[in-house]
Amino acid sequence: MERLQINLGERSYPIYIGEGLFSRLQEIKPTGDRYLLLTDQNVDVYYGDLVMTAIGREKCHKYIIAPGESSKTMETVIQILSYMLDCQFTRKSVIIALGGGVVGDIAGFCASIYMRGIHWIQLPTTLLAQVDSSVGGKTGVNMPQGKNVIGSFYQPQVVVIDTDVLKTLPRRELISGIGEVIKYGIICDYNFFSYIHNHLPSLLTLEKDILEKVIYRCCKMKAEVVAADEREGGLRKILNFGHTFGHGLEAAANYEYYTHGEAVLIGMMVESKIALGMDWIDETYYKEITEAIEKTGISLDISHMDRELLLEKMLRDKKNQENKISFILPKGKGKVQEVLLPKEAVVW
Numbered sequence: 001m002e003r004l005q006i007n008l009g010e011r012s013y014p015i016y017i018g019e020g021l022f023s024r025l026q027e028i029k030p031t032g033d034r035y036l037l038l039t040d041q042n043v044d045v046y047y048g049d050l051v052m053t054a055i056g057r058e059k060c061h062k063y064i065i066a067p068g069e070s071s072k073t074m075e076t077v078i079q080i081l082s083y084m085l086d087c088q089f090t091r092k093s094v095i096i097a098l099g100g101g102v103v104g105d106i107a108g109f110c111a112s113i114y115m116r117g118i119h120w121i122q123l124p125t126t127l128l129a130q131v132d133s134s135v136g137g138k139t140g141v142n143m144p145q146g147k148n149v150i151g152s153f154y155q156p157q158v159v160v161i162d163t164d165v166l167k168t169l170p171r172r173e174l175i176s177g178i179g180e181v182i183k184y185g186i187i188c189d190y191n192f193f194s195y196i197h198n199h200l201p202s203l204l205t206l207e208k209d210i211l212e213k214v215i216y217r218c219c220k221m222k223a224e225v226v227a228a229d230e231r232e233g234g235l236r237k238i239l240n241f242g243h244t245f246g247h248g249l250e251a252a253a254n255y256e257y258y259t260h261g262e263a264v265l266i267g268m269m270v271e272s273k274i275a276l277g278m279d280w281i282d283e284t285y286y287k288e289i290t291e292a293i294e295k296t297g298i299s300l301d302i303s304h305m306d307r308e309l310l311l312e313k314m315l316r317d318k319k320n321q322e323n324k325i326s327f328i329l330p331k332g333k334g335k336v337q338e339v340l341l342p343k344e345a346v347v348w
């Protein structure tokens with residue numbers, strides 16, 4: 001088992017990474033008078049009972065939401081909070097988020113506002129949640145007007161990553177997480193990028209040592225970025241490589257066609273091409289990036305997408321300035337930099 005500390009002053013907390021950790025949850029000495037286990041229907045089937053038993057059934061209530069992004073709404077939040085009030089949860093109660101990024105984002109938001117804030121624990125079950133969304137304390141829900149527009153920064157008490165649970169994760173979701181893994185290499189560690197490039201098949205077959213090492217490294221990189229810039233004033237922006245185009249693609253496809261990670265993979269390919277055109281990276285490195293992305297096996301053909309619609313979606317990004325689109329682009333190996341580009345400069 002690996003242990004990693006997220007350093008955020010009085011909001012610091014540990015992340016544990018290893019096999020079979022969900023059955024050992026008592027070892028983290030949870031402190032709630034009672035627990036709300038929040039999960040989704042898919043995850044509940046596999047791990048609901050395991051976690052209930054590990055925490056102690058007599059103190060644990062379970063609330064199950066429908067799986068998928070469509071659950072990430074204020075309506076769901078209100079239903080959860082009402083349930084907690086009906087069950088007389090107190091300020092000493094704890095929410096346990098068992099699931100992917102959707103469950104994590106909702107659980108953290110509920111924890112941040114229930115009785116002005118209670119403790120919460122993250123048990124991320126997708127690769128994306130394990131390497132990305134469970135670290136950093138961003139919580140929230142979507143509104144008809146936009147994604148993740150209502151929320152809070154609210155750190156959990158502890159994150160427990162059980163790598164065993166990835167065995168039941170659908171392959172498409174696994175690849176979605178790999179999109180973020182590749183991103184970490186490109187934004188801050190070329191050696192790690194090369195390692196991923198060379199070990200992608202072993203990662204896809206969930207080889208224990210490689211998996212643990214990769215998850216640890218990604219959490220550490222995100223933790224360092226978050227510790228330096230908890231509320232996205234500057235440095236944290238680098239995590240958005242591949243996301244300007246990726247978010248545009250997700251929005252243009254009504255959040256139905258692409259998973260987040262697939263959109264990020266395509267986004268990184270397009271944004272690397274822009275960087276190549278600006279001479280920020282050379283042809284050899286560009287090829288390495290595209291090869292790694294191609295190795296995931298996802299379809300990279302976006303010729304069916306409407307160019308104007310995509311640009312229009314990108315122009316709505318809250319990081320834009322003066323009608324120029326904000327991009328984080330690779331500039332040399334293992335480094336990225338922000339640039340503002342007029343829409344005419346965005347070619348793919």
Ligand SMILES: NC(=O)c1ccc[n+]([C@@H]2O[C@H](COP(=O)([O-])OP(=O)(O)OC[C@H]3O[C@@H](n4cnc5c(N)ncnc54)[C@H](O)[C@@H]3O)[C@@H](O)[C@H]2O)c1
Pocket residue numbers: 040041042043046067068069072099100101102103105125126127128129132133134135136137138139148165166167168169170173176260
């Ligand atoms: N807070 C942050 O910093 C942050 C960062 C990135 C993404 N996000 C958010 O995360 C969400 C996406 O998260 P996600 O990709 O984890 O998707 P998700 O939570 O929708 O999970 C994907 C699917 O996998 C299923 N699943 C989860 N774990 C499983 C397991 N172990 N075995 C079998 N099935 C399993 C789920 O039921 C769901 O159907 C988005 O809403 C995004 O906005 C948040």
Ligand SMILES: [Zn+2]
Pocket residue numbers: 132180243260264
């Ligand atoms: Zn992302």
